Amino acid sequence: MKYLLTTIMTIGFAFTGVQAQEANKAPQEKTFSKEERAAAKVKKENELMEAFKTAGLTDDEQQKYRSIMEESSAFGKALKADATLSDEEKAAKSKEYSKAKEGRIKELLGVEKYKALKEIQKSQKEAAKAAN
Numbered sequence: 001m002k003y004l005l006t007t008i009m010t011i012g013f014a015f016t017g018v019q020a021q022e023a024n025k026a027p028q029e030k031t032f033s034k035e036e037r038a039a040a041k042v043k044k045e046n047e048l049m050e051a052f053k054t055a056g057l058t059d060d061e062q063q064k065y066r067s068i069m070e071e072s073s074a075f076g077k078a079l080k081a082d083a084t085l086s087d088e089e090k091a092a093k094s095k096e097y098s099k100a101k102e103g104r105i106k107e108l109l110g111v112e113k114y115k116a117l118k119e120i121q122k123s124q125k126e127a128a129k130a131a132n
Contacts, residue, residue, distance in 0.1 A: 047124050055116040057109065064108050072101050 032040070052062050075097055079090055106114045 047121075051117055051120040051124065054120050055109075055113050057113060057117070061109060061113070065105065068101060068104055068108070072097070
């Protein structure tokens with residue numbers, strides 16, 4: 001009887017351990033094909049152009065906005081690749097850079113165009129979430 005109880009408890013503990021390990025696994029990231037990535041890029045560009053047009057940005061403002069965003073992307077990639085910083089330090093630097101970037105964009109566009117652009121981008125993001 002003791003042997004049977006011990007066996008059942010051992011199996012129960014082993015099963016619980018396996019379940020706990022399965023629960024801790026990170027979900028697989030969805031991978032996109034080249035066509036899906038290209039379609040997403042085109043959609044993003046179209047939404048950005050629509051936002052520019054609706055907010056009333058000039059060609060010069062659009063180019064400067066894009067250059068700021070390219071710098072931001074490069075900074076983010078460099079920050080992500082920096083193994084000397086902890087995750088908290090990376091998050092702090094990213095937040096600090098983001099505030100500076102938003103300040104530069106606001107200075108470039110002015111308060112009215114900045115608010116209009118952010119509202120349009122927010123509505124586009126919400127529409128994309130609703131579609132999924």
